[in-house]
Amino acid sequence: MADVIPMPDEACEVRMVDPERVEATRAELLSGDEASELAERFKLLSDPGRLRMIYALLEAGELCVCDLAATVAASESATSHQLRQLRLAGLVRSTKRGRTVYYRVDDTHVRLLLDVAVEHYLHDHEVRV
Amino acid sequence: MADVIPMPDEACEVRMVDPERVEATRAELLSGDEASELAERFKLLSDPGRLRMIYALLEAGELCVCDLAATVAASESATSHQLRQLRLAGLVRSTKRGRTVYYRVDDTHVRLLLDVAVEHYLHDHEVRV
DNA sequence: TGTAAATATGAGTTGTTGTTCATACGTCGT
DNA sequence: ACGACGTATGAACAACAACTCATATTTACA
Secondary structure, three states: OOOOOOOOOOOOOOOOOOHHHHHHHHHHOOOHHHHHHHHHHHHHOOOHHHHHHHHHHHHHOOEEHHHHHHHHOOOHHHHHHHHHHHHHOOOEEEEEEOOEEEEEEOOHHHHHHHHHHHHHHHHHHHOOO | OOOOOOOOOOOOOOOOOOHHHHHHHHHHOOOHHHHHHHHHHHHHOOOHHHHHHHHHHHHHOOEEHHHHHHHHOOOHHHHHHHHHHHHHOOOEEEEEEOOEEEEEEOOOOHHHHHHHHHHHHHHHHHOOO
């Protein structure tokens, strides 16, 4: 889905069963920008490798690139590319000490988001009541 | 990132600065399957259009395909394709009444996940103190 | 029964994403 | 200053994801 197309003011070709509910729901709906911003955040969490990296950083507190790569069993280059994305998104922060660069999670909300997801999507199925 | 490559037991070519921390973190890390399962969930939320659809369904409770399409300003075909994904993932459920099909969210956890994300990533920036 | 409505699906196309490989950059030790 | 190390980055490529268009399916109604 490219991006949100503005709704034509006068519905020209749009079929609707319940126009009132549509209008009411549209009023409460996320704007295109809001949806895009949220989606971008979720997209960062939508790759297994990135997810493991974030998780590893949350666990370890701080890791250099090569250690993180070893931890999640990825190449250093791939790891660096992913970290760049996360850094540009403000999800992680890097500190250079000597020639090694240490990364840490720099987003207060990710931990909660991950905890909620892990709790509901993993424990529910495995620890099962 | 394709999928998780198993870590070689004997680190052959892997540089590490702090092997102990790596090993400790690996012990606490998500497995490849767990990471993939979580990532797949987040991926469903990583598209602005899908996000708006889910949000609309949460708001409206129940919507038929054409009304949902009108609500999020997408084509009915695109909407149907997205709903198929969500349905296969068990995130929404469909009910056929006559010739129209009504969809509703069928995942207890999505609402919480979305609420957390909206709260932290939207309100924080806009309502800003 | 035939036609239109509401949705589903498949094929084809295009844009995006993650990886590898090669290479560049900054830093340490000698 | 030079070579090795740790990391970053760019290009090329392959896999994937989302859209449109065309067509199929099911139901309602005349």
